[in-house]
Structure formats: C-alpha cells, structure tokens
Amino acid sequence: MRRPDPTASLAHIKHQKSNIKHQTSKIKHPLEIILTGTGTSQGVPVIGCDCEVCTSTDERDKRLRTAALIRFGDKRIAIDCGPDFRQQMLRSRTCTLDAILFTHEHNDHIIGLDDVRPFNFQAWTDMPAYCTARVQQSLLRRFDYIFTTQGRYPGAPMVRLHTISKGQPFEVAGLKVQPVEALHGRMPVLGFRIGDFAYLTDIRTIASEEMEKLRGVRHLVLSALHQREHHSHLNLQQALNLIAQLAPEQAYLTHISHRMGRHDEVQRELPENVTLGYDGLRIDCS
Numbered sequence: 001m002r003r004p005d006p007t008a009s010l011a012h013i014k015h016q017k018s019n020i021k022h023q024t025s026k027i028k029h030p031l032e033i034i035l036t037g038t039g040t041s042q043g044v045p046v047i048g049c050d051c052e053v054c055t056s057t058d059e060r061d062k063r064l065r066t067a068a069l070i071r072f073g074d075k076r077i078a079i080d081c082g083p084d085f086r087q088q089m090l091r092s093r094t095c096t097l098d099a100i101l102f103t104h105e106h107n108d109h110i111i112g113l114d115d116v117r118p119f120n121f122q123a124w125t126d127m128p129a130y131c132t133a134r135v136q137q138s139l140l141r142r143f144d145y146i147f148t149t150q151g152r153y154p155g156a157p158m159v160r161l162h163t164i165s166k167g168q169p170f171e172v173a174g175l176k177v178q179p180v181e182a183l184h185g186r187m188p189v190l191g192f193r194i195g196d197f198a199y200l201t202d203i204r205t206i207a208s209e210e211m212e213k214l215r216g217v218r219h220l221v222l223s224a225l226h227q228r229e230h231h232s233h234l235n236l237q238q239a240l241n242l243i244a245q246l247a248p249e250q251a252y253l254t255h256i257s258h259r260m261g262r263h264d265e266v267q268r269e270l271p272e273n274v275t276l277g278y279d280g281l282r283i284d285c286s
C-alpha cells in the first residue's frame with residue numbers, strides 16, 4: 001500500500017499552468033450536478049424540533065448536510081464530504097469517485113472523510129482531495145490516523161492532498177476548475193467555477209475581483225441560510241441580491257435551515273430563475 005504523503009503533490013500543483021480560463025474550458029461531456037445535500041449544519045429535520053418544516057411530509061423539506069456531486073462522462077467529483085457523505089453516495093448510486101473538492105473545514109463539510117474507504121478498496125488508490133493549505137492543517141489534525149506515516153492501521157482511508165488557492169486554477173479529472181474566494185464571516189472559503197457552472201456555499205460576502213470570476217455563469221448554486229440576518233451566511237434576500245447582480249439563467253439555493261420555511265411556500269415567492277434547492281436536485285449544464 002502506498003503511504004499517503006500529504007505534501008507530495010505540492011510541486012505538481014505549482015507547475016500547473018496558471019492561465020486556465022473558464023471561458024475557454026473545453027468540456028467534451030455535458031456537466032451534470034446533483035445536489036446531494038442542501039441542509040445547514042444540523043440538517044433538516046432538526047433533532048427534537050416539531051416546527052412545520054421539520055414535521056413536513058414533503059421530501060423536499062428533508063435535507064442532508066450540504067454537498068454536491070459533479071458528473072462528467074464517467075467521472076465523479078464530490079464537493080465536500082460532510083456527516084451524510086455515505087448516505088449521499090448510496091442515494092446517488094455513486095460507485096466510483098475521482099476526487100473531492102473542499103470548500104472549507106467546518107465539520108458539516110469534512111467529517112465524512114472516513115467513508116472514502118469503499119472507493120479506496122475498489123480502486124486501490126488514494127482519493128485525491130483538493131483544498132487550501134489551511135483546510136489541510138485542519139484535516140491533518142482531525143484525521144491524524146489517515147495521514148500518519150507511523151503505525152498506520154491497515155484499512156485506514158487513503159487520501160492524497162492537493163493544495164489549491166484562490167489565484168490558481170487547477171485541473172481535476174479532465175475538468176478545469178477556477179477557485180473563487182468568498183468570506184464566511186471572517187473565514188475565507190472557496191467556491192468553484194467549472195465552465196458556466198459555479199458553486200458557492202457558506203458565504204456572507206465576496207470581493208469585487210472574485211465576483212468578476214463569476215461573470216457569465218449560467219448555472220449558479222449559492223447558499224442562503226434563512227430569512228434573518230446571520231454573521232457568516234447570506235440570508236435569502238442577500239442571496240437574491242447577489243443572484244440579481246450575476247443574472248444566471250438559473251440559480252439554486254442550498255445550505256438551508258429549517259427556519260427558511262417550507263419548500264413549497266418559499267419557492268412560490270422566488271423569482272423565476274431561482275430554485276430553492278432540495279436533495280437530489282439535478283442540474284443539467286449542457
């Protein structure tokens with residue numbers, strides 16, 4: 001078994017060309033996105049809550065923790081792997097996985113990493129994981145048994161870390177990915193643009209130069225927590241304002257709290273080009 005060396009890939013990444021432009025990305029296969037989870041960190045329903053959303057019988061009001069799956073030909077790329085990762089891979093019938101992109105290190109976006117093992121055992125190779133140096137520090141601390149080189153437990157997950165940063169487009173499984181930085185309160189997080197699709201979750205503000213990277217997106221996934229003000233998340237109105245600025249063909253809201261309201265009621269109030277996301281929603285980017 002290869003020993004994972006979390007830093008082995010740094011040189012490789014540094015040598016990748018920095019002039020990859022989203023406008024020129026040549027996507028041979030249509031890109032398909034599945035919103036495998038659309039709930040905020042506690043998920044919906046919330047344990048012990050008897051509000052009208054948590055007791056709703058509408059399947060769209062049942063939200064696993066926020067994550068997405070990119071399908072591209074026979075390639076599969078996960079964005080984040082939170083506590084519901086296993087269930088999300090089963091539900092979406094994902095039998096192979098080529099990489100994971102991490103937005104940031106909050107628990108609801110990383111803690112399912114142990115469940116990459118079935119993919120490891122099947123392909124007998126490390127799972128490539130793309131994240132910033134800061135996110136890596138968190139993964140190394142919290143999953144020391146994955147990254148240790150001494151006394152490694154046979155059967156522990158095999159993960160290879162690739163360092164990414166906001167200024168450095170990269171390529172994964174044949175797809176050109178443009179990282180887009182935004183602020184989650186004071187914490188910088190990464191979103192990703194692939195062709196004319198972009199995914200941004202857990203954001204509150206975004207600098208104008210990063211907004212520029214999103215110009216011309218046709219399909220935008222954006223987080224919107226609930227209706228009220230929050231220190232580290234866009235609320236519904238703020239998300240709608242940002243969508244109005246970017247004017248995508250269609251925007252999809254994710255990372256939704258039970259306080260947002262019931263899916264059918266909230267959806268009715270939204271502009272035509274905005275969909276309140278729900279688990280299993282499929283976005284066809286062809």
Ligand SMILES: [Zn+2]
Nearest residue numbers: 041106108202
């Ligand atoms: Zn989150």
Ligand SMILES: [Zn+2]
Nearest residue numbers: 049051054258
């Ligand atoms: Zn509730």
Ligand SMILES: [Zn+2]
Nearest residue numbers: 104106184202
């Ligand atoms: Zn977060």
